[in-house]
Amino acid sequence: MTTTPLAIVAGVGPGVGAAVARRFARDGFRVALxxxxEARLADLAAQVTNAGGVAASYSADLSDHVEIRRVIAAILRDHGRPSVLVWNAAVWAESPVMALEADAFDRELRLGLTGAATAMRAVAPAMSAGGGTILATGGGLALVPQYGGAVPALTAVKSGLRGFVHAAAPEFAAMGIRLATVTIAGQVAPGGPFDPDRIAEAFFAAHAAPTAEVETVFSGA
Structure with missing residues (x-):
């Protein structure tokens, strides 16, 4: 296996996930997307490759715990120990509470919260051998949940994810793994203060920081 560090980016959308993958690739990381x-993954992998990086893509339903364990095992088999895992999976689906279907709510929880825990547990044994970083994409609604009436499921997901990371960080630290969240306190949009590339810099800085912070709040500044 190559000694070039590996970053797994789980939940690669056209915004933050893609920008984070490009940022880590630019610093010499191999990236597993x-x-x-599949089409989006192939396009991003081509972007990374054309820029001189190394990327591999893996299609998986990140709301399915079996699929998460399968894809993590495949990445470890193909590329060896990861140095970084970024969990960026979530969905913005507007629905008032009384119209929120139980199955849809369960899927959002699996995609954004319990799936994250499954992925973290899956990478931890291999990552702990040499240390590493696990970063979860947090949301500003976890800080001000009273403004999440349009997306109560997502508000619950991001609030739960923030709490989970704070609660679990000491246990991961004992394994030599930095567990943290980058909380995006604003609406992601290209060209503005919450441009995906600016957010990606916050993710890389959270990984590279000499001291471990459990939470970085990106406020667009």
């Missing part, structure tokens, strides 16, 4: 959309 995970999402359901």
């Amino acid at each position: 995970v999402a359901r959309d």
Whole structure:
């Protein structure tokens, strides 16, 4: 196996996930890209490769715990120990509470919260051998949940994810793994203060920081 560090980006959308993958690749990381959309993954892998990086794509449903364990095992088999895992899977689906279907709510929880825990547990044994970083994409609604009435499921997901990371960080630290969240306190949009590339810099800085912070709040500044 190569000694070039590996970053797994799980939940690669066209915004933050893609920008994070490009940022780590630019610093010499191999990137393993995970999402359901094979065409999007292929396009991003080509972007990374054309820029001189190394990328591999893996299609998986990140709301399915079996699929998560399968794809993590495949990445470890193909590329060896990861140095970084970024969990960026979530969905913005507007629905008032009384119209929220139980199955849809369960899927959002699996995609954004319990799936994250499954992925973290799956990479931890291999990552702990040499240390590493696990970063979860947090949301500003976890800080001000009273403004999440349009997306109560997502608000619950991001609030739960923030709490999980804070609660679990000491246990991961004992294994030599930095567990943290990058909380995006604003609406992601190209060209503005919450441009995906600016957010990606916050993710890389959270990984590279000499001291471990459990939470980085990106406020667009």
